[in-house]
Amino acid sequence: MIVLANILVATGSLLKTVTTLYMLAVIASAVITWFPVHPWHPAVKFLRGITDPVYERIRKVMPRALWSTGIDLTPALVIIVLWFLNGAIFQSLIDVGLRMR
Numbered sequence: 001m002i003v004l005a006n007i008l009v010a011t012g013s014l015l016k017t018v019t020t021l022y023m024l025a026v027i028a029s030a031v032i033t034w035f036p037v038h039p040w041h042p043a044v045k046f047l048r049g050i051t052d053p054v055y056e057r058i059r060k061v062m063p064r065a066l067w068s069t070g071i072d073l074t075p076a077l078v079i080i081v082l083w084f085l086n087g088a089i090f091q092s093l094i095d096v097g098l099r100m101r
């Protein structure tokens with residue numbers, strides 16, 4: 001049982017870390033749009049490469065009126081979803097694993 005508990009805690013911790021890092025990438029990607037940055041800079045290409053596919057999927061299901069007004073709410077929606085995953089799902093994995101010990 002202790003092995004399963006450790007696997008749950010490690011999995012939950014890893015998923016929380018990955019989603020937190022992705023949240024930081026989403027924030028950095030949103031902040032970069034505020035400044036005149038060269039689009040071919042390696043950091044900009046990297047951030048857009050990992051965030052744009054998620055943005056496009058959300059924009060497909062999000063009503064057009066919400067993202068065509070000039071203010072892109074997609075990064076905020078991604079952060080809210082990741083925050084929910086961190087707090088509800090991944091923390092629950094950690095809590096279950098800790099109770100099993």
